[in-house]
Amino acid sequence: MKAVHFGAGNIGRGFIGLLLHNAGYEITFVDVNDKLVSELQDKGQYAVKLANEQGDTYLVDHITAIDGKDVDRVAEAIAGADIVTTAVGVNILKHIAGAIARGIEQRAIGKDGVRLATGGGSEQLSTDGGSEQLATDGSIERLANGGGSEQRATDGSIERLANGGGSEQLSTDNSIERHAIVRGSERRVTNDNAALPIIACENALGGSTLLKKLVYEQLDAAGQSFADQYIAFPDAAVDRIVPLQLHSDSLQVTVEPFYEWTVERSPLLASQTEIQGIHYVDRLEPYIERKLFTVNTGHCVAAYHGNLKGYATIQEAMQDPDVVAEVKGALLESGAALVRTYQFDEKAHADYVNQILERFINPYLVDEIARIGRSPIRKLSPNDRLVRPAISAYQYGIPVDHLTAAMAAALYFNYPDDPESVELQGYLNEHGLHATLVKYTGLAEQHPLHIRAAEQYHEISQRYSPAQKGMNS
Ligand SMILES: NC(=O)c1ccc[n+]([C@@H]2O[C@H](COP(=O)([O-])OP(=O)(O)OC[C@H]3O[C@@H](n4cnc5c(N)ncnc54)[C@H](O)[C@@H]3O)[C@@H](O)[C@H]2O)c1
Ligand SMILES: O=P(O)(O)OC[C@@H](O)[C@@H](O)[C@H](O)[C@H](O)CO
Secondary structure (H helix, E strand, O other): OEEEEEOOOHHHHHHHHHHHHHOOOEEEEEEOOHHHHHHHHHHOEEEEEEOOOOOOEEEEEOEEEEEOOOHHHHHHHHHOOOEEEEOOOHHHHHHHHHHHHHHHHHHOEOOOOOEOOOOOOHHHOOOOOOOOOOOOOHHHHHHHOOOOHHHOOHHHHHHHHHOOOOHHHOOOHHHHHHHHHHOOOOOOOOOOOOOEEEEEOOOOOOHHHHHHHHHHOOOOHHHHHHHHHHEEOOOEEEEOOOOOOOOOOOOOEEEOOOOEEEEEOOHHHOOOOOOOOOEEEOOOHHHHHHHHHHHHHHHHHHHHHHHHOOOOEHHHHOOOHHHHHHHHHHHHHHHHHHHHHHOOOHHHHHHHHHHHHHHHOOOOOOOEHHHHOOOHHHHHOOOOOOHHHHHHHHHOOOOOHHHHHHHHHHOOOOOOOOHHHHHHHHHHHHHOHHHHHHHHHOOOOOOHHHHHHHHHHHHHHHHOOOHHHHHHO
């Protein structure tokens, strides 16, 4: 089976690549970093090391890479792929949509050069790998609470999530070992008519839905009609902390042991075997919101407050009781909103939060604040990890002082190597605080959250000396 993965960076190699490899896929990475592409081509493999005491290491082999600028080759790879995934950054999706559209067009050409009829029913999408042969590992069954997809009713899965399906049960490094054993047992009949999953593994709400829109903009009516029937864009949530890598072997990746890849089921893929290691759900929303507004909210709160205090890594920042208090406070706020919105079990959610706090201080990882706070404009945007949970909590009448404080702290994230940080600082200097908050958070000047964030921006200015503001000094 063939996978095409856009973005051979940290999460691409360290998580998606490893998981797909262990599920039996041969992976072609697409990247625009020439050095990375040629190294992947030359070596054809790389190592993933777990950030645990033993330093467990796994080899991902049978891989190659394509220069993302070579649209013809990328399209050809997509035409022959069984799955396409991305981990390039949500703002980069617009740059890869064209090549994906060309791949879909090539896919639509039958072997005899005739565009496939668009009336093919799902009975054509046969597989020989019966799902019972590819039973998901224990952790997934526990999450799904019993296996059979007919049991995984939409609201049922939310209830199960709420009723204690804590993510600590969802995945362990053992499951990676199990995947390795399963590798090779999965065989699917090559079928030109099989629907192709294209999954955006980005930290965003509706990443694949956005990618679909961008791809459809590049297809004509016939291409769109073909895609309607043969291309699925299931949304996904991806969770594994993979820091910037500094190894003598530049392809090696160190990753935390925890992982969770949750994908929304798609009717187009109903007859296909589910991929070992992915957790399939009928409705992604509670999962992606829980992940983005807990892991990523907590992460960026730690990064922006840690930056104010001059720390370089999240591990350093999380030693500081003031930073930890901000993180815990923000997660109580976002958590209260999530519990109200999705009826999560409060104890299960508190356990989920505690597990994440432990993950942040994994002593075998060094994760730079520059990475976690990167792209502050994206992180301050209305649908992202600070503003969206703050508005949700505010609408429930929940105080959100820690979330607004993090918005204020984000405005001090001044990293010359980060283009969004440069843009944000430039706009702030030129147009002032209120215009900046309006433009980047979408919060009108009279909105109580805007007013509070502005107050906290000034409080930060008085509390910290320029030197303490770290990179902002
Ligand atoms: N690192 C993590 O812990 C983590 C965890 C979950 C999700 N994510 C998400 O995964 C995505 C990637 O994050 P990352 O940390 O791996 O970043 P990264 O910078 O390490 O990797 C991104 C890769 O995409 C490549 N790229 C850029 N433009 C491209 C293009 N036009 N075509 C093909 N490749 C292109 C880059 O060269 C780079 O190799 C982001 O959306 C991030 O939010 C990251
Ligand atoms: O990738 P970003 O920039 O959206 O967020 C930075 C980190 O919070 C993020 O990469 C986490 O490490 C990851 O989402 C954990 O699953």
